[in-house]
Amino acid sequence: MRTTRFFILALCVTIGIVVVYCLRERTEADSHPSTDALIDVFNRNRADFQSLYEMIHADAELRRVDGTSTSPEDVRTIGISEERVQEYRTIMSKVNISYGFIALRDPECFSFPVSAAGLGVSGSAKGIAYVEEEPALVVERLDDYWPVEEQSFTAYQHIDDNWYVFFDYEW
Numbered sequence: 001m002r003t004t005r006f007f008i009l010a011l012c013v014t015i016g017i018v019v020v021y022c023l024r025e026r027t028e029a030d031s032h033p034s035t036d037a038l039i040d041v042f043n044r045n046r047a048d049f050q051s052l053y054e055m056i057h058a059d060a061e062l063r064r065v066d067g068t069s070t071s072p073e074d075v076r077t078i079g080i081s082e083e084r085v086q087e088y089r090t091i092m093s094k095v096n097i098s099y100g101f102i103a104l105r106d107p108e109c110f111s112f113p114v115s116a117a118g119l120g121v122s123g124s125a126k127g128i129a130y131v132e133e134e135p136a137l138v139v140e141r142l143d144d145y146w147p148v149e150e151q152s153f154t155a156y157q158h159i160d161d162n163w164y165v166f167f168d169y170e171w
Contacts, residue, residue, distance in 0.1 A: 032115045032126035035142040035157055038165045041114070042128050045095040049112075049163070052091055053130050055084075056103050056110050065089065066100025099125070107132040111166060124169045130162050142167055 042049060056062065061078040064071035065088045072078060075085055092100060092112070099113035113127040135156040139145040142157035142165055152171045156164040 031117045032124070032167070035165045038114060038126070038128060039159055041095060042159055042163060042165075048091050048095050049128065049130075052088070052101065052112070053110060055088065056101060057108065059084070060105070063103050064100060065092075067098075097127070099127070113168075118170075122170050124167065126165070126167045128159075129156070129164050129166045131156070131164055132162060135164065135166075138164070 059080055062075065062080060065085055067089065070085055097112045097114060099116055102111045109129060109131050111127060111129040113125040115127070116125040117123050137153060137155045139155050139157055142155055145155050147153055150171055152169060154166055154168040156166050158164055
């Protein structure tokens with residue numbers, strides 16, 4: 001009798017963990033703006049996104065600018081003025097880019113996270129990206145995508161030219 005109770009209790013705990021785990025996946029993905037909303041933001045502000053692209057492309061050694069920091073920390077070491085950093089921040093604020101930009105080079109991939117959830121080592125982010133080469137994982141409907149196996153991924157939905165909406169999930 002004790003073994004049966006223990007088995008039932010263990011089974012209930014396991015089922016509870018699985019349910020919470022499954023809800024966590026969708027809840028985290030659902031905590032971000034819809035892909036359609038981000039595409040609308042991009043379309044209404046395409047000129048500003050193009051300006052940001054051109055600025056980042058020209059400032060080849062600049063890796064990041066957000067509301068409070070830059071990479072490198074002292075942008076003067078790469079010939080960028082504080083006025084230029086403020087210009088980035090003004091445009092990003094205008095188009096509601098909450099988390100600045102991240103610039104990867106060779107090939108160019110400039111991402112503009114609009115929302116983020118969780119921690120840096122396990123969490124998710126969603127936003128708009130300029131990607132020089134077509135990404136490995138492009139899906140038809142980003143809001144409907146979730147991999148079969150639990151794993152980290154970055155998925156993209158094409159907007160136009162080299163512009164995409166991205167969803168990055170770190171397990």
